[in-house]
Amino acid sequence: MAAPDSSMPPADPRLQRVVGSLLRFGVLLAAAVVLGGGVAYLAKHGAAIPDYRVFRGQPAELRSLGGIVRGALALDERSVVQLGLVLLIATPIARVAIAGIAFVFERDRTYVLVALLVLALLLKSLLG
Amino acid sequence: MDTLAFSGIVGAASFCAGFLGSLTGLGGGVVIVPLLTLVFGADIRYAIGASLVSIIATSSGAAAAYVKEGFTNIRIGMLLEIATVIGALVGASLVAIIPANVIAVIFGLVLLQSAYLASRPRSEHATANLPPDPLATRLRLDSTFPTDAGEARYHVRRVPGGFALMWLAGVLSGLLGIGSGAVKVLAMDQVMLMPFKVSTATSNFMIGVTAAASAGIYLRRGYVVPGLAMPVMLGVLAGAMVGARLLFRMPVRQLRILFAVVIVVLALEMIYHGLAGEL
Numbered sequence: 001m002a003a004p005d006s007s008m009p010p011a012d013p014r015l016q017r018v019v020g021s022l023l024r025f026g027v028l029l030a031a032a033v034v035l036g037g038g039v040a041y042l043a044k045h046g047a048a049i050p051d052y053r054v055f056r057g058q059p060a061e062l063r064s065l066g067g068i069v070r071g072a073l074a075l076d077e078r079s080v081v082q083l084g085l086v087l088l089i090a091t092p093i094a095r096v097a098i099a100g101i102a103f104v105f106e107r108d109r110t111y112v113l114v115a116l117l118v119l120a121l122l123l124k125s126l127l128g
Numbered sequence: 129m130d131t132l133a134f135s136g137i138v139g140a141a142s143f144c145a146g147f148l149g150s151l152t153g154l155g156g157g158v159v160i161v162p163l164l165t166l167v168f169g170a171d172i173r174y175a176i177g178a179s180l181v182s183i184i185a186t187s188s189g190a191a192a193a194y195v196k197e198g199f200t201n202i203r204i205g206m207l208l209e210i211a212t213v214i215g216a217l218v219g220a221s222l223v224a225i226i227p228a229n230v231i232a233v234i235f236g237l238v239l240l241q242s243a244y245l246a247s248r249p250r251s252e253h254a255t256a257n258l259p260p261d262p263l264a265t266r267l268r269l270d271s272t273f274p275t276d277a278g279e280a281r282y283h284v285r286r287v288p289g290g291f292a293l294m295w296l297a298g299v300l301s302g303l304l305g306i307g308s309g310a311v312k313v314l315a316m317d318q319v320m321l322m323p324f325k326v327s328t329a330t331s332n333f334m335i336g337v338t339a340a341a342s343a344g345i346y347l348r349r350g351y352v353v354p355g356l357a358m359p360v361m362l363g364v365l366a367g368a369m370v371g372a373r374l375l376f377r378m379p380v381r382q383l384r385i386l387f388a389v390v391i392v393v394l395a396l397e398m399i400y401h402g403l404a405g406e407l
Contacts, residue, residue: 023188031185031365038135038358046132050355052164055171057350064348081354082347085181085361089343091188092336099206110267114206118337121213125220126344 026091030084037080093122139359146367152384156364157183162394172228176305177351180343182364183307187336199329208294212338215298220342232402239395242310263287290320302342307335
């Protein structure tokens with residue numbers, strides 16, 4: 001097999017288009033979830049006085065993936081917003097994963113390893 | 129001011145930031161942190177968390193368009209993401225240690241530097257005549273990009289230097305909640321001698337991944353507040369989408385100058401308030 005030509009994007013242009021659509025879909029889905037949670041949040045807490053001056057850190061249930069999913073399933077508004085933000089953070093992570101798969105198809109072992117390393121670092125950051 | 133009014137005003141201001149950022153190519157993220165801290169009085173860590181989230185939103189949309197045009201070098205992007213992601217993790221960890229005032233001063237200085245870099249005239253340097261670099265060849269980084277005269281080849285140089293500067297771009301992104309596109313472009317365009325258009329497109333490809341690396345840490349540390357991140361993310365995203373639609377109908381040059389002035393004023397304010405210990 002000939003060495004992969006680096007001038008080509010990994011795999012074929014069709015895959016790139018699929019990736020592009022997925023990215024846009026991910027962002028729009030995240031925005032819709034954030035908007036839904038945000039409207040509910042404002043309907044409930046809209047009259048409260050916001051205070052972001054003093055740093056307190058968020059409660060534990062809004063900081064862990066498990067807590068956010070549990071809260072969102074219970075339709076807690078802030079958890080739903082937070083779930084949308086997690087979906088948003090997941091979008092570029094999914095892109096790295098897809099690029100890695102494309103390199104597998106190209107049998108480009110170096111860049112499969114590069115993609116896996118980036119993916120591992122990203123997951124470590126999000127999951128702890 | 130109640131939460132409803134606060135969200136509305138923050139959302140509108142974020143819309144303007146996203147709109148100007150996408151029209152001028154300077155990115156809306158750079159003004160979000162000064163806006164939230166100086167104007168709305170938010171703690172700088174909350175502001176950085178909200179800014180990071182908005183950067184992921186806008187860059188993922190923009191990157192999709194750039195990849196299609198054929199300027200993005202995906203191998204270089206992926207390779208250098210190792211550097212930016214490690215840098216971003218370091219930067220996001222530093223936020224917990226460095227006092228807010230110091231972060232504000234660093235933010236102001238980086239903002240001034242970015243404005244300076246963005247205002248310089250850019251010229252394409254001829255890279256096709258340079259001999260191939262052994263490391264770049266082994267990593268298959270050399271590629272072609274579309275020009276008016278067809279596909280042009282380019283050779284990538286000084287990979288370790290570019291890698292090191294990319295690490296710094298990652299640290300700044302994680303510490304300050306910016307995309308640090310200016311430093312990323314500097315690393316590729318000036319250090320690795322890549323064509324300018326390839327550098328910008330590849331930088332855009334990398335910004336979302338870099339921001340996602342630090343955003344995960346910010347989320348787990350409790351720096352991402354739903355009530356603040358929500359209007360910022362939705363506002364910046366909507367502004368950027370409208371900006372991209374109107375790109376060819378707007379006086380971009382004048383807007384660029386206007387936005388650069390805004391950036392410089394905000395940078396000086398950040399430095400002043402940081403030094404005065406008021407943040």
